[in-house]
Every structure is written in structure tokens, then in C-alpha cells.
Amino acid sequence: MRRSGKQGRWGDLPKRMASALIMLAIGAIEVWLGGVTFAWLVIILTGLMLWELARMQRPVVPxxxxxxxxxxxxxxxTVLVTSTVYLLPLILVPTAACTFAMGHRKVSMVYALAIMLAGYTLVDLRAAAGTPVIIxxxxxxxxxxxxxxxxxxxLGGPKFWPRVSPNKTWSGxxxxxxxxxxxxxxFVVFQHEPWELILLSPVVAFAGQLGDIAESWIKRRAEIKDSSSLIPGHGGVLDRFDALIGAVVAILLLGLLFPLPIPNGI
Structure with missing residues (x-):
């Protein structure tokens, strides 16, 4: 029997919700624990996302x-353990490796750098500002x-950027x-954070949406639907954390320009 339009539209929801709840539980525990366990989670996820990126970019060698x-x-x-600025350039190593190992070199290099920066910044933010900023x-x-x-x-409606991400609408x-x-x-009401946080939050969300769109563009060029099948209902790790990459990189770049009113639990 053919599925109705409504069933087709929401057919993936139960699987997405189940996977999301599991990821939320794991993430909540790791964020709360912080320290070494949180750092290891970020390190592992960073490696998995780079693995998925390489798979999508038609690697020269298998x-x-x-x-x-x-x-x-x-x-x-290495960068996190040593905690020295002199080793920060190691973050560029995966970016350089993309030049020799994969096609679409510029795309691979930029996105690999974003993944590495996001991983480093997440751990650094958790250590510097505590749990609230990660939450x-x-x-x-x-x-x-x-x-x-x-x-x-x-609601549907006009597409936000149909050539790159045909499923995203302006309404969404x-x-x-x-x-x-x-x-x-x-956060402003219950955590007594600066009111400017209300203005910063949509900006960070928009950066996250751009991170999502960037990964969609990479997948369209590679002619694949998901970065991998590691997470049921969500595709790969990149499919789930692409927006977080954009959001975290935005926090890093904006923080270099001026002080940000981010939550601080320290």
C-alpha cells in the first residue's frame, strides 16, 4: 500500500527521536562530567567526522x-594534552592532509579545518566557562x-537555498x-545572563544553519544522501553535528573580535 503524504513526511520521526534521545543522554552525561571524558568524546567525534568527510570526497587512496x-x-x-600554544598549528595537519589524499581539495581543506577548530573550541569553552556555555x-x-x-x-513555503539544500525553507x-x-x-531569565545573549543566540543559530547547508553542499557534490549510516534516522556524525560545527566556529571567530555575552559557570 502506498504511504500517504503525511506518513511519508513524518515517517522518519520515530527513528530520529529515538536516536536523538540516546545522543542527548550521552551528551548530557559527558557535558556534566567535563574534563577528560568530555575531551575524549570530542576527540572521537572529531575523528569520525573527518573520516566521513574523506569518504564523501572521493579519496585518491582507499x-x-x-x-x-x-x-x-x-x-x-596532542594539542589538548600539551595545552601549549606552540602546538596549536597541529590543528592544521588534517587540513594539509586533505590536499594530498582527496579530490575537491579546497572544500576538503576548509571543512576539515572547521571540524578541527570546532573540536578544540568545544573543549576549551567547557574548561574556561563551564557547563552552562555548552548547554x-x-x-x-x-x-x-x-x-x-x-x-x-x-508550513513549507519558499526554499531558503534550493540549489544547495532543497529541503530547507524560509519558514523553517x-x-x-x-x-x-x-x-x-x-538563560537570561533563569541564569541571569546579559540580555545581549538573546541577540547573540539567533546569530549563532544562523551560523549553525550555514554549517548544515555547507555539509549539504558537500553531499550534493558527492551525490550522496548521508555522510554515513552510523546514526539511525540521522545518517552520519557530520549529519548530526554539522550545525554545531558552524555554531562553535562562529563563537570562536566572534570571540576574537569582541567579548561575547556567553553563559559562564566558572
Missing amino acids: WAPVALGLIGSLALY WLISIVVASDVMGYFVGRS TIAGWVGAAIVGAI
């Missing part, structure tokens, strides 16, 4: 994806994704900004 993932994890581990970041990404998913699927995109602003307002 072992390149595994090698790039291991190189990325080892480089990030705020994850909440923004989740709220933007959930609001965008439900509103976009329900704007709903994501609203969801992020609500998250910021919750």
Missing part, C-alpha cells in the same frame, strides 16, 4: 578516510533544528532563529 580520522584525533589529542550552544542547535524541522515540514529557517532567541531568553 585508506585515506581512516588515516585522516586517526590523524585528526591524534592531532587534537547553551547545544540547546541553540537543537532548538533551531527542531523548530525548523516541524515548522518547515508543516526563521523558526530556527526564533527558537534560538527563546533559548537565549531562558
Whole structure:
């Protein structure tokens, strides 16, 4: 029997929700614990995302994806363990490796750098500002994704960037900004954070949406649907954390320009 339009539209929801709940539970425990366990989670996820990126980029040699993932994890581990600015250039090693191992070199290099920067910044933020800033970041990404998913699927309307990401609509995109602003307002009211956080949250959400779109563009060039099949209902690790990459890199870059009103639990 042919599925109805409504069933087809929401058919992947149960699987997505189950996977999301599992990831949320693991993430919540790791964020709360912080320290070494949180750092190891980020290191492992960074390696997996680099592995997926290499798989999508038609590697010149078959072992390149595994090698790039291991190189990325080892480089990030070394930088985090030594805690010295002199070894920060190691973050560039996976980016350089993309030049020799994969096609679409510019795309691979830029995205590999974004993955490495996001991994380093996540651990650094958790150590410097405590649990609240990580919860705020994850909440923004989740709220933007959930609001965008439900509103976009329900209302539809004009596409945000059809050539790159044909499923994203303006209604879902704007709903994501609203969801992020609500998250910021919750932190302002209940955590007594600066009111500017309400303005910063949609900006970070938009960066997250751009991170999502960037990965969609890479997948379209590679003519694949998901970065891998590691997470049921969500595809690969990159498919789930692409928005977080964009959001974290935005925090890093904006933080270099001026002080940010981010939550601080220290």
C-alpha cells in the first residue's frame, strides 16, 4: 500500500527521536562530567567526522578516510594534552592532509579545518566557562533544528537555498532563529545572563544553519544522501553535528573580535 503524504513526511520521526534521545543522554552525561571524558568524546567525534568527510570526497587512496580520522584525533589529542600554544598549528595537519589524499581539495581543506577548530573550541569553552556555555550552544542547535524541522515540514513555503539544500525553507529557517532567541531568553531569565545573549543566540543559530547547508553542499557534490549510516534516522556524525560545527566556529571567530555575552559557570 502506498504511504500517504503525511506518513511519508513524518515517517522518519520515530527513528530520529529515538536516536536523538540516546545522543542527548550521552551528551548530557559527558557535558556534566567535563574534563577528560568530555575531551575524549570530542576527540572521537572529531575523528569520525573527518573520516566521513574523506569518504564523501572521493579519496585518491582507499585508506585515506581512516588515516585522516586517526590523524585528526591524534592531532587534537596532542594539542589538548600539551595545552601549549606552540602546538596549536597541529590543528592544521588534517587540513594539509586533505590536499594530498582527496579530490575537491579546497572544500576538503576548509571543512576539515572547521571540524578541527570546532573540536578544540568545544573543549576549551567547557574548561574556561563551564557547563552552562555548552548547554547553551547545544540547546541553540537543537532548538533551531527542531523548530525548523516541524515548522518547515508543516508550513513549507519558499526554499531558503534550493540549489544547495532543497529541503530547507524560509519558514523553517526563521523558526530556527526564533527558537534560538527563546533559548537565549531562558538563560537570561533563569541564569541571569546579559540580555545581549538573546541577540547573540539567533546569530549563532544562523551560523549553525550555514554549517548544515555547507555539509549539504558537500553531499550534493558527492551525490550522496548521508555522510554515513552510523546514526539511525540521522545518517552520519557530520549529519548530526554539522550545525554545531558552524555554531562553535562562529563563537570562536566572534570571540576574537569582541567579548561575547556567553553563559559562564566558572
